[in-house]
Amino acid sequence: MAHPDNGSRRLARFIGVKRVLDTAAILVVAPLALPLMGIVAVVVAADLGRPVLYRQQRVGRGERVFEIIKFRTMTHEVGDFTFGRSDAERLTSVGRALRTLSLDELPQLINVLRGDMALVGPRPLLARYLPHYTAAERARHLVRPGVTGLAQTTGRNGLLWDDRLALDAEYVRRRSLILDAKILARTIGQVVRRRDVSAVAGDSGEPLDIVRSYPRSDGLALRRFEGADIPTRVAWLNDDRVRATLSIEGDITLAGTRHWMAAARADAERFDFTVYRVADGKPLAMTGLRRRGGDELPELYIFVDPDRHGEGIGRTSITLVLEWMRRTSTWSGCWLTMADGNERAASLYTSMGFTPVPGPTGERPRLQLILDDRETA
Numbered sequence: 001m002a003h004p005d006n007g008s009r010r011l012a013r014f015i016g017v018k019r020v021l022d023t024a025a026i027l028v029v030a031p032l033a034l035p036l037m038g039i040v041a042v043v044v045a046a047d048l049g050r051p052v053l054y055r056q057q058r059v060g061r062g063e064r065v066f067e068i069i070k071f072r073t074m075t076h077e078v079g080d081f082t083f084g085r086s087d088a089e090r091l092t093s094v095g096r097a098l099r100t101l102s103l104d105e106l107p108q109l110i111n112v113l114r115g116d117m118a119l120v121g122p123r124p125l126l127a128r129y130l131p132h133y134t135a136a137e138r139a140r141h142l143v144r145p146g147v148t149g150l151a152q153t154t155g156r157n158g159l160l161w162d163d164r165l166a167l168d169a170e171y172v173r174r175r176s177l178i179l180d181a182k183i184l185a186r187t188i189g190q191v192v193r194r195r196d197v198s199a200v201a202g203d204s205g206e207p208l209d210i211v212r213s214y215p216r217s218d219g220l221a222l223r224r225f226e227g228a229d230i231p232t233r234v235a236w237l238n239d240d241r242v243r244a245t246l247s248i249e250g251d252i253t254l255a256g257t258r259h260w261m262a263a264a265r266a267d268a269e270r271f272d273f274t275v276y277r278v279a280d281g282k283p284l285a286m287t288g289l290r291r292r293g294g295d296e297l298p299e300l301y302i303f304v305d306p307d308r309h310g311e312g313i314g315r316t317s318i319t320l321v322l323e324w325m326r327r328t329s330t331w332s333g334c335w336l337t338m339a340d341g342n343e344r345a346a347s348l349y350t351s352m353g354f355t356p357v358p359g360p361t362g363e364r365p366r367l368q369l370i371l372d373d374r375e376t377a
Helices: 006-048 093-100 108-114 127-132 137-142 161-174 177-193 227-237 254-266 313-328 343-351
Strands: 053-059 065-071 118-120 146-148 220-224 270-277 283-290 299-304 333-337 355-357 366-370
Touching: 006 065, 006 093, 006 108, 006 118, 006 177, 053 127, 065 108, 108 146, 118 177, 137 161, 146 177, 220 313, 227 254, 227 283, 254 270, 270 313, 283 313, 299 313, 313 333
Parallel strands: 118 146, 299 333
Antiparallel strands: 053 065, 220 270, 270 283, 283 299, 333 366, 355 366
């Protein structure tokens, strides 16, 4: 029978051996890394001035906070997510090149020597995310965070938060020196091929605390539409069952949807969401709000996975959007259109408080809902 402390002892041995190997590896590559860091420092100083290093508080092993070090790549660096200038606007051309080549990460070798980080492990994240992890996801803090990790070599910044954190927990479960060697090899390959590298921090999704602050109901949750949702959106919008409920012309393509997403995110008068199942992250509906010129209220659109009609997903999705509107106080109501003769949709909308209103001649029937304090989600 295994001793109850054997698991903790094996973890401690693994961490100790990794510490020795990480230190040895850095000392071996130091003759190459130090001159390269010096060159990058000069380039950053010429491009952005001083300081050349960017420091930020992150969470490490045992949920201990430490200061991570990176080369600066953006103007007016800030530690927290803001709704001011975007990362893309603050990122310089030199900074973009450094990120594409992962050279901005070089100072983290100092973090590894200090013992704050390892070469391989879950990426260190912000302290404000701590309240938003599930019990399983908190396992990521049993080991030192890494310069690279399993999630970074399985999609890098293209993964959604649930997938990234699941991979972090998987790494802790599968931890081994052989796995570390494979991850390092994959990382080198990705950097050389410049594959799955996002030059703009955060362009693949909102911060974790924002993602998990969205409304949830009946096992479903709302989040912003992300690049990972594009293939699903394309498949649904090319399905005749969905097209019968929306005004769509022509085929929907991956390239066209990527262009649409870029334009949609640049439009301050619209918000686009995915409704997903909390248990496994599966998208079940897509919805959004967009204000047309001259309209006081935004239009609400929604379409459900064509294979999941009749399961109440549409009602829950609308409830989530209305709750988001209440929380953010973005608009006081919304309107939507529906196809003529769609009695099922009409019954759903009227039961939720939507009422018919006049619309432009020739358009589909329009219904409107005004939020007030008496309504509940």
